[in-house]
Amino acid sequence: MPEGHTLHRLAAEYNARFRGRPTHSCSPQGRFAPEATRIDGQVLVNAEANGKHLFAEFGEHVVHVHLGLLGKVTFTPATRSSAGGKGLGSGGAIRQPEPEIDLVPAAVGALRWRLTTVDAAAGNQMYPVDAAADDQMYRANTADLRGPTACEILTPGEVDIVMGRLGPDPLRLDADPDIGWQRVSKSRMPIAALLMDQRVAAGVGNIYRAELLYRHRLDPMMEGRLLRAAEWQAMWGDLVTLMRLGVLTGRIDTVRPEHEPEAMGRQPRMDRHGGEVYVYRRSGQPCLVCGIPIRMAELAGRNLFWCPGCQRRSRRRSPISRQ
DNA sequence: TGTCCATGATCAA
């Protein structure tokens, strides 16, 4: 799942559920245990994303998370009344609840970092409840992180180093696309390889890369230096639009309105990642537009998908791939 | 039950 839009959604989720509140940190798996202890009980000041990186600030300590290919965060909200048994938890006859125990799901699997907060909601301004109710309300939030490439505590200086390695992020207002262009316009590498370089456009991954090239009818193997400035500007604007949509919906949809199932009278094509796309993971299937089979090839260790019919815009192909 | 694969990135050679 993790391209940039996923991380920006995660930052928003962490903020919505934890920001400004004391939290409990632990590492049931153990691999983050010493660090989790250091931030246990601290207030989440803010969470933000840059590219595929998430930074969660707890005072002096910043938790840096990179999901890699496999990482995942699961959020579990729970609400329970000590007398009513709402939401998760056993409820019923329990008059003096142990919210930490049954509002939080069991720690299953390789759980690197668990962040929780459990509040008695009565008197908590963030969760006003009916003052007439004589039973106590408890609200819990749990965020479970599994399988990240990185989960570590950084100092503010170390955060700057990580941030400094990243190019402009289309999802950030402070992004300067010209920084990416400087790198692209000087490179002989195929544009498809450049788009995966986080110094060119932070947050772009294999799906956005393939789909962006398709939408701009670009031969993936064209050298970056042969791209025109106006083309880069158009691609950047498109990335901003597509990735913002991804943040809103939580999936990657790249098919233009005129090629959507209703417009073309075709069946929706929902695969594992849930979005409607032109080429990603569609090798061998006919292109939605020209009907030519989508192709797949390995480029720098990753699968690249493209339509040889539609993606002909090329001034010259990179010698790396001329076959 | 075992094998393969994946929206990523780093390191050594």
Next chain:
DNA sequence: TGATCCTGGACAT
């Protein structure tokens, strides 16, 4: 460029 790390779902046996 290849090896490696991380986890879980799909698929084969």
